[in-house]
Amino acid sequence: MMQIDTLWPHCLNELQQNLGASQFNIWIKPLTAQMIDETLVIAVPNQIFLQFIRDRYLGMIEMAAAKLCNGVPPPIELKVGQMAAPAPRMAAPAASSPATASGEPAQSAAPVKQSKRFDASGASHETTRLNPSHSFDALVTGKANQVARAAAMQVAENPGVSYNPLFVYGGVGLGKTHLIQAIGNFVHQHNPQAKIRYIHAEKYVQDVVKAYQHKSFDEFKRYYHSLDLLLVDDIQFFVGKDRTQEEFFYLFNALLESGKQIILTSDKIPREIDGLQERLTSRFSWGLIVPIEPPETEMRVAILLKKAEAEHFKLDANVAFFMAKNIRSNVRELEGALKRVLAYVRFTNQPITVESAKEALRDILASGNRQVSVENIQKTVADFYKIKVADMHSKKRTRDIARPRQMAMTLTKELTQMSLPAIGDAFGGRDHTTVLHACRTIEEFRKNDSEMAHQYSVLLQMLRS
Numbered sequence: 431m432m433q434i435d436t437l438w439p440h441c442l443n444e445l446q447q448n449l450g451a452s453q454f455n456i457w458i459k460p461l462t463a464q465m466i467d468e469t470l471v472i473a474v475p476n477q478i479f480l481q482f483i484r485d486r487y488l489g490m491i492e493m494a495a496a497k498l499c500n501g502v503p504p505p506i507e508l509k510v511g512q513m514a515a516p517a518p519r520m521a522a523p524a525a526s527s528p529a530t531a532s533g534e535p536a537q538s539a540a541p542v543k544q545s546k547r548f549d550a551s552g553a554s555h556e557t558t559r560l561n562p563s564h565s566f567d568a569l570v571t572g573k574a575n576q577v578a579r580a581a582a583m584q585v586a587e588n589p590g591v592s593y594n595p596l597f598v599y600g601g602v603g604l605g606k607t608h609l610i611q612a613i614g615n616f617v618h619q620h621n622p623q624a625k626i627r628y629i630h631a632e633k634y635v636q637d638v639v640k641a642y643q644h645k646s647f648d649e650f651k652r653y654y655h656s657l658d659l660l661l662v663d664d665i666q667f668f669v670g671k672d673r674t675q676e677e678f679f680y681l682f683n684a685l686l687e688s689g690k691q692i693i694l695t696s697d698k699i700p701r702e703i704d705g706l707q708e709r710l711t712s713r714f715s716w717g718l719i720v721p722i723e724p725p726e727t728e729m730r731v732a733i734l735l736k737k738a739e740a741e742h743f744k745l746d747a748n749v750a751f752f753m754a755k756n757i758r759s760n761v762r763e764l765e766g767a768l769k770r771v772l773a774y775v776r777f778t779n780q781p782i783t784v785e786s787a788k789e790a791l792r793d794i795l796a797s798g799n800r801q802v803s804v805e806n807i808q809k810t811v812a813d814f815y816k817i818k819v820a821d822m823h824s825k826k827r828t829r830d831i832a833r834p835r836q837m838a839m840t841l842t843k844e845l846t847q848m849s850l851p852a853i854g855d856a857f858g859g860r861d862h863t864t865v866l867h868a869c870r871t872i873e874e875f876r877k878n879d880s881e882m883a884h885q886y887s888v889l890l891q892m893l894r895s
């Protein structure tokens with residue numbers, strides 16, 4: 431009978447030679463194995479692993495086992511959990527660990543842990559990385575983020591393989607950072623050895639500047655090129671930073687070539703980021719680009735209820751609805767409002783009612799309820815589409831002018847109390863049926879054209895904030 435002490439290390443060796451270090455570390459290293467009644471039983475950490483190993487690696491494991499068993503491998507069984515007896519868990523040979531191979535001190539991306547990071551001055555100092563509360567579980571899912579969440583989950587389960595890079599875009603405070611950190615936390619949980627770096631783009635720019643000042647680009651490169659998962663937030667901060675863009679271009683190529691995962695966020699899709707080098711714009715579009723939209727009312731309610739629960743507060747549904755209806759700009763504002771309501775209630779010792787919420791949020795509501803003027807809408811939309819404000823009133827009917835004008839009319843209908851005839855007047859004396867037609871056209875576009883739907887929600891967010 432084949433001994434597990436021989437068989438499993440042999441399988442691991444074979445797999446390690448056939449897979450990249452990151453795939454091996456993420457998917458194979460956490461496995462433990464045992465021979466039970468001449469069956470090779472492999473324990474996997476969870477259901478996701480089970481499915482993934484079965485679909486992707488079981489064939490390879492069988493082949494590896496067959497090599498050692500004269501072409502006839504033992505039956506193989508996968509199960510979720512840990513082995514009862516001391517499992518013959520194999521650590522990968524040290525040389526394969528990306529952490530040690532890099533020459534960096536071996537480190538994990540332990541979310542709560544403080545760890546050393548690159549510092550081009552040579553002195554290492556402490557910095558936090560992933561926020562452990564940014565998990566998939568804590569993220570409320572709705573229409574606004576379901577595509578982004580599904581893509582993120584797929585990348586987390588399968589880093590470096592499915593979508594690379596994953597590019598998440600959306601307005602401020604809508605949960606981009608939360609989502610990408612959830613990927614980081616997930617990968618860390620399943621593979622504590624993976625070298626993960628979350629960084630804000632501005633911080634990366636600073637790292638480049640320091641490397642430049644201290645002539646320590648080799649060290650800089652060694653560190654960044656050794657990562658298994660790189661998360662860069664708010665990539666629009668690279669605009670106008672040519673040296674940074676150049677360094678990032680090389681880093682991007684190196685990581686992708688070695689099957690490492692890159693995840694980026696921005697407020698816009700790559701080709702709309704003015705001032706980004708074409709070679710980066712095109713590379714950022716290689717993988718998958720997914721939007722996060724502002725959440726609709728029901729999702730805002732769900733977020734409030736979940737955040738209150740996390741604070742051990744039972745928020746009355748009426749209060750949650752009241753807040754969600756009145757605070758519409760973004761999730762960060764919503765969180766801020768909830769904190770204020772909770773603080774107010776704790777301080778005054780009153781139960782949370784719509785009345786006490788109103789009182790606690792008086793100034794926020796006052797500023798939020800200020801009317802947006804039609805002039806403001808016309809200016810904002812004209813700037814957004816890079817046309818003249820005068821075109822909002824003109825008779826021009828070319829699509830590049832007519833479409834923004836229809837967008838502005840629709841937003842005026844949504845954000846002001848103006849009647850259709852009044853809106854028509856404000857847009858160069860047009861008939862109210864033209865306004866109605868504009869609103870219907872934009873509504874159709876929002877249903878069928880994701881780009882247009884996104885532009886609408888960005889403008890709405892800009893005008894409401």
Ligand SMILES: Nc1ncnc2c1ncn2[C@@H]1O[C@H](COP(=O)(O)OP(=O)(O)OP(=O)(O)O)[C@@H](O)[C@H]1O
Pocket residue numbers: 568569570571575600601602603604605606607608609664733761762765
């Ligand atoms: N769907 C959601 N469910 C639960 N919490 C959310 C959700 N979306 C956002 N949040 C919370 O809202 C806050 C703001 O989110 P986050 O910082 O991720 O936004 P962002 O899009 O990265 O903003 P910025 O563009 O300013 O960097 C965070 O505390 C986050 O946890």
